[in-house]
Amino acid sequence: MMNNKLFSVIAVSTGIAISGIGLNSESAKAQEQVQFVCAQSFDQQTNQKLPTTFAWTSRGKIAVVRWETNAFKNFSPQTRCQKVSPRFQEAYDNGGINFLTNGRINQQPVICIARESGGECDTLLMTLRPDDNPITVLTQLQEVLNGRQVGAVRHSSNVPQLYYQVDFENFLRTAPVESK
Template identity: 55%
Template sequence: MKRTLITTLALTLTTTIITAAFINSNSHQVKAESTVQFLCRSSYDEDQGTRLPTTLAWTSRGKIAVIRWVKELGGKSPQERCEKISPRFQEAYQKGTLSLITNGRINNQPVICTAKEYGGKCETLLMTLRPGDNSLQMLNSLVETLNGRGVGPIKHSSGVPQVYYQVYIDDFLQTAPVEKE
């Protein structure tokens, strides 16, 4: 009787450990598959009929265009801006702050950044805008895109109040159209 009980307990414990290991390895696999990378790559813009530097979110579903870079800022080409800003989206996504974005001013320049809480300070600077850009308009366009209501990626070619928006970035990454090659 004791041997049977010990054997049963040993088998149960072994089964539990194997099951836990299987579940754990599958959850890592799902996490690995759901990894998101924000990168700067060239992608085709149908409106202009040409390829433009684009901040893309690479997901398990494919690549999703977030921002197409059209104009320069401070002597930096659209390509340079794309290469500099795309990693900022990655940083904010990894920090978990990309879900709350706001507009503001840093060094007297209009900016789009992330915040940890409503009314909070900028945590991750996403992009500096041109002096004439309306940060609220740019923020609204970005929010429309990230909340799946935009008609595609925004184009950075555009006394403003500061506004905070909740963004459901994971929903966007699951439902936004993926880029065609």
């Protein structure tokens, strides 16, 4: 009798805990430890290793951006990867990666996170080259994070500012995981 009562309490508690997971995305996010890191990955398109910004999740490592351009004077792809990966972490830790936008900081085109649609750049993700089209880079990143493009963004002006809402948590749940 005592064992049945204990089992019932555990079953009810488990049911409550499981039903609460779906209702509270903040709790689910808090449970999922996501770490953004810069590491080398093998790129099958170019048949070489490239510095890559990865999101490490409980599912494994997910490539977000592969850094391949050498067009920045003072920043190699490895240096860019090392500088940008912590910015993804900062954005994620400060409320999530929900609204991607483009803008200008110090007269340079940038991709950043806004807290709301129409909001200002809150967290800088990456600075672009003056000849990069921020809309193209922003659209590629949005397509990857919304699961409509397979693989990472390849980062190889008077441009209107756009805002893309992304479901980053869904990206973390569904994006392909890379093997070693």
